[in-house]
Amino acid sequence: MSLLVQKFGGTSVATAERIESVADKISGFHKRGDNIVVVVSAMSGETNRLIKLANRIDETASSREMDALLSTGEQVTVALLCIALHKRGCKAKSYIGSQVPILTDNAYSKARILDIEPSRIQKDLAKGQVIVVAGFQGVDEQGNITTLGRGGSDTTAVALAVALKAEECQIYTDVDGVYTTDPRVVENARRLDSITFEEMLEMASQGSKVLQIRAVEFAGKYKIPLRVLSTFNEGSGTLITLEDNLNMEKPIVSGIAFNRDEAKLTVRGIPDIPGSAARILGAVGRANIEVDVIVQNVAQDKTASLTFTVHRNEMKKAEDVLNKVAIELGATSVESDENIAKLALVGVGMRSHAGVAATMFDTLGKENVNIQMISTSEIKITVVIAENLLDLSVRSLHSIFGLDQDTVDL
Amino acid sequence: MSLLVQKFGGTSVATAERIESVADKISGFHKRGDNIVVVVSAMSGETNRLIKLANRIDETASSREMDALLSTGEQVTVALLCIALHKRGCKAKSYIGSQVPILTDNAYSKARILDIEPSRIQKDLAKGQVIVVAGFQGVDEQGNITTLGRGGSDTTAVALAVALKAEECQIYTDVDGVYTTDPRVVENARRLDSITFEEMLEMASQGSKVLQIRAVEFAGKYKIPLRVLSTFNEGSGTLITLEDNLNMEKPIVSGIAFNRDEAKLTVRGIPDIPGSAARILGAVGRANIEVDVIVQNVAQDKTASLTFTVHRNEMKKAEDVLNKVAIELGATSVESDENIAKLALVGVGMRSHAGVAATMFDTLGKENVNIQMISTSEIKITVVIAENLLDLSVRSLHSIFGLDQDTVDL
Numbered sequence: 001m002s003l004l005v006q007k008f009g010g011t012s013v014a015t016a017e018r019i020e021s022v023a024d025k026i027s028g029f030h031k032r033g034d035n036i037v038v039v040v041s042a043m044s045g046e047t048n049r050l051i052k053l054a055n056r057i058d059e060t061a062s063s064r065e066m067d068a069l070l071s072t073g074e075q076v077t078v079a080l081l082c083i084a085l086h087k088r089g090c091k092a093k094s095y096i097g098s099q100v101p102i103l104t105d106n107a108y109s110k111a112r113i114l115d116i117e118p119s120r121i122q123k124d125l126a127k128g129q130v131i132v133v134a135g136f137q138g139v140d141e142q143g144n145i146t147t148l149g150r151g152g153s154d155t156t157a158v159a160l161a162v163a164l165k166a167e168e169c170q171i172y173t174d175v176d177g178v179y180t181t182d183p184r185v186v187e188n189a190r191r192l193d194s195i196t197f198e199e200m201l202e203m204a205s206q207g208s209k210v211l212q213i214r215a216v217e218f219a220g221k222y223k224i225p226l227r228v229l230s231t232f233n234e235g236s237g238t239l240i241t242l243e244d245n246l247n248m249e250k251p252i253v254s255g256i257a258f259n260r261d262e263a264k265l266t267v268r269g270i271p272d273i274p275g276s277a278a279r280i281l282g283a284v285g286r287a288n289i290e291v292d293v294i295v296q297n298v299a300q301d302k303t304a305s306l307t308f309t310v311h312r313n314e315m316k317k318a319e320d321v322l323n324k325v326a327i328e329l330g331a332t333s334v335e336s337d338e339n340i341a342k343l344a345l346v347g348v349g350m351r352s353h354a355g356v357a358a359t360m361f362d363t364l365g366k367e368n369v370n371i372q373m374i375s376t377s378e379i380k381i382t383v384v385i386a387e388n389l390l391d392l393s394v395r396s397l398h399s400i401f402g403l404d405q406d407t408v409d410l
Numbered sequence: 411m412s413l414l415v416q417k418f419g420g421t422s423v424a425t426a427e428r429i430e431s432v433a434d435k436i437s438g439f440h441k442r443g444d445n446i447v448v449v450v451s452a453m454s455g456e457t458n459r460l461i462k463l464a465n466r467i468d469e470t471a472s473s474r475e476m477d478a479l480l481s482t483g484e485q486v487t488v489a490l491l492c493i494a495l496h497k498r499g500c501k502a503k504s505y506i507g508s509q510v511p512i513l514t515d516n517a518y519s520k521a522r523i524l525d526i527e528p529s530r531i532q533k534d535l536a537k538g539q540v541i542v543v544a545g546f547q548g549v550d551e552q553g554n555i556t557t558l559g560r561g562g563s564d565t566t567a568v569a570l571a572v573a574l575k576a577e578e579c580q581i582y583t584d585v586d587g588v589y590t591t592d593p594r595v596v597e598n599a600r601r602l603d604s605i606t607f608e609e610m611l612e613m614a615s616q617g618s619k620v621l622q623i624r625a626v627e628f629a630g631k632y633k634i635p636l637r638v639l640s641t642f643n644e645g646s647g648t649l650i651t652l653e654d655n656l657n658m659e660k661p662i663v664s665g666i667a668f669n670r671d672e673a674k675l676t677v678r679g680i681p682d683i684p685g686s687a688a689r690i691l692g693a694v695g696r697a698n699i700e701v702d703v704i705v706q707n708v709a710q711d712k713t714a715s716l717t718f719t720v721h722r723n724e725m726k727k728a729e730d731v732l733n734k735v736a737i738e739l740g741a742t743s744v745e746s747d748e749n750i751a752k753l754a755l756v757g758v759g760m761r762s763h764a765g766v767a768a769t770m771f772d773t774l775g776k777e778n779v780n781i782q783m784i785s786t787s788e789i790k791i792t793v794v795i796a797e798n799l800l801d802l803s804v805r806s807l808h809s810i811f812g813l814d815q816d817t818v819d820l
Contacts, residue, residue: 016466050486054493056426061493068504069489072482076460079479083464083471094478098508099553120553143509 002167003035003125007135007157010044011174012231013077019043022172022231023084026130030090035125037164039135039157040081042073063108067137067147071097074134074153081132092130095121097137097145102156104138104146111138111146113155116163133160154215162222169219169226170237171211176230177238178203178210180403181256185394188404194239195254197226202346202380203257216240243348252349252356253401256394260387262292263315264340264372266307267322269332272298276329277306283325289314293342293375293382303332307373309384312338340372341390344382345397357381363400369393412577413445413535417545417567420454421584422641423487429453432582432641433494436540440500445535447574449545449567450491452483473518477547477557481507484544484563491542502540505531507547507555512566514548514556521548521556523565526573543570564625572632579629579636580647581621586640587648588613588620590813591666595804598814604649605664607636612756612790613667626650653758662759662766663811666804670797672702673725674750674782676717677732679742682708686739687716693735699724703752703785703792713742717783719794722748750782751800754792755807767791773810779803 006026013019022040030036050069054061078094085092097104100121104111121131135153138146148155154171161169176191178200183189195203197220204213210228219226219240229237270276277296284291294308310318315336322334350356360381364371369392373384385393398404416436423429432450440446460479464471488504495502507514510531514521531541545563548556558565564581571579586601588610593599605613607630614623620638629636629650639647680686687706694701704718720728725748732744760766770791774781779802783794795803808814 016463020467053426053486054490057430057490057494058497062496065489065492065496065504068506069486069493072485075482075485076463076479079475080464080467082475083479084467086472086475087468094475096478096555099555145506145509 003037003164004029004168004170005037005039005157005161005164005166006170006172007039007153008041008172008231009153009174010041010047012172013040013081014044016080018231019077019080020084023081023088023090025231026081027085027088027090030130037121037125037131037133037160037166038081039133039153039160040074040077041135041153042070043077046073046076064144067108067111068145070147071134071137071145074136078132078134085130085132090130091128092132093124094132094134096134097156098139098143100133100160102133102138102159104140104148106140106142106144106146108144108146110149111140113138113148113159116159118163121160121164151212152214154212155218158215158218158222158224158226161224162218166224169224171215171226171228172231173210173228174231175210175228176233176235177228178240179255181394181398182258185258185391186256186398186404189398190403190405192238192254193236194241196243196348197240198243198379199254199346199348200226200240202344202377203255211240251347251402252353253345253347253403254349255346255403256343256397256401257346258341258343258390258394260341260390261312262309262340262342262384263312263318263336263338264307264309264384265315265318265322266305266335266337267326267331267333268303268305268335269299270304270306271330272302272304273329276304279329280306280322280325281308283321284308284310284318287317287321289318289321293373293384295373295375309340309342309373339387340384341387342382342384343390343393343397344380345401346380348379350379350381359400360397363396364393367392367396413447413574414439414578414580415447415449415567415571415574415576416580416582417449417563418451418582418641419563419584420451420457422582423450423491424454426490428641429487429490430494433491433498433500435641436491437495437498437500440540447531447535447541447543447570447576448491449543449563449570450484450487451545451563452480453487456483456486474554477518477521478555480557481544481547481555484546488542488544495540495542500540501538502542503534504542504544506544508549508553510543512543512548512569514550514558516550516552516554516556518554518556520559521550523548523558523569526569528573531570531574561622561625564622565628568625568628568632568634568636571634572628576634579634581625581636581638582641583620583638584641585620585638586643586645587638588650589665591804591808592668595668595801596666596808596814599808600813600815602648602664603646604651606653606758607650608653608789609664609756609758610636610650612754612787613665621650661757661812662763663755663757663813664759665756665813666753666807666811667756668751668753668800668804670751670800671722672719672750672752672794673722673728673746673748674717674719674794675725675728675732675747676715676745677736677741677743678713678715678745679709680714680716681740682712682714683739686714689739690716690732690735691718693731694718694720694728697727697731699728699731703783703794705783705785719750719752719783749797750794751797752792752794753800753803753807754790755811756790758789760789760791769810770807773806774803777802777806
């Protein structure tokens, strides 16, 4: 008899009918003998409905009151899911954040979980009850309602799995697992049976938005096996776990992540004075613009050029900042380009295999793809290329690294 | 600087726009220097929306989960009202039941308030904040969410007024006070400046549904002046208070209450054996049918006949019960009539004035209204008459007891 924490997102509980399907699934597991703790999000659309309602009054509403408002979304779902479970003869009890309690800090709208007191839930589990917990929310020491920010239900699920020492934390979603790359770009993309936490983090931060990054970090830190699987189809999904647990024949590259959300900025002709890069990036940071890939080169004339990427929505803002700093520093020009894409090969296997980068650059070269920026880490190689060459590049790399699905499905 | 508890019902906060109007009103009082604790209901329609959602899954949902579900309605309103108050530069803080805390027993869907801990609210009041409390809900000793039943927000308001020793508890609603009778029936019906708790209880239980009975009882018990007034119009409304505080020239009759919700049942030819009435009413009670007016007479042949009224929806059910009991007792017949109405004169002045009943019966007689049942208490005379004669009867009595509005308003 194992203890599972299962999280169902907003799409999975979007209507009364879907809540009933989820209840069918859960009561099946429960009858099989598992101890189940369920975490649910608000019915999809509900959080936006509440935000709209608040915005009609004031678009700059205080975050304490926004948290009190938005936390009702999950509260509705836990009650409805328990009602559906009871109808199936399955004992179940709802918990909102303050009832567990899930203790957080006081950072409204982006609170961090400080502690989860497991004893009340454990008592109810011992009585054979399915525990249904409202995701995304908690309570601070003064009893104020807090929320963990969008997607925070994944974090709630992992934190509960840690606190209750669960066997596995299962994230039910509308995809049936983590893929080698986006199946909309590469038809032969393959569902991965397993992936390491590190790889998943790299995949997630690169735009494979299956799981919230915080939840993956959290699960990795506490070594809780995490599984992504589909609410609507059968299947074992993708298990995210420690490297040790994986089979020996781990492929070199596990997946290809990419995104089209970024823009590239370059400052040229920066006088070669110590601290120039820091002054430029400092100014960008003070304007609250997040910087992603950064590359610096020294040109023949001994001046430097600094290139970095930001979210596309912030390109104009970043350009304004750079134009000012460029004058102060005596740099020669500021350039920007929003027609770029970022592509990353991810895989723990890279650590022990030289030549992955060489194969990657060679493949892109043969396709006449000019690599504008390169950045590497132990398990990832990121390149920035022209946006219109992205799909072609992803397909070629997917094939060359053997990620394609077997064409014959037996 | 006085402390006021103000309650705004569902119609008063039905839309974002109305919530803004309520915020205008409250911030006005606050600027004037009053300490304000506001109690709000769910936006009208919201509770029904949630009930429908639950009913789509199961119409016999557990009351614990229904309470968790329904309590979100008020939580949404408190957050939105605080957002609207902040926008007006008015410091405000929302409280849900468990945050106050409002401690109740464990009777889900009809919980009773056991205790209110005022210290947290008092601390925030001392900081100059308007306190906005979710009505209708509380929390039991185990931390479960409970609700007080429909209309329970009035009770929340009165209980807070008691706990905080407020000067007055003001119930804002869509009528501008308590009237001598329903203005839809008697055009000249007059708003009462004041009425006693006892009178209000009799008016309320007879169908003048301005205030929840429990709230009136509660306010009376703890001597908290209660005021009913309009959210949408100016005016001082109706003050419900102790008899002592009213002026000397209190009229004999304060108002006329009536309803058309009941049906009448009669069992005839009951053998004159001790305990017969108890057996009949006992059987009705065991079937969970509530009985209102009861009259028993002994006929010439020494058999008795028992007549009582029940809610019209339960007439058929009551008839079935009576038919069985009648056979057991050897009674001769069971009759039912749903074309009846109940009418009551209410007034503390009756206590010291004989002749009110005589005037009432005389007036009805002159109008050829046959009185089917009579029941009296210290401050009320109730009669049951044919439904089609109700309007006529109310108008005649309203006029004869001098309740009509002066036709000339100076």
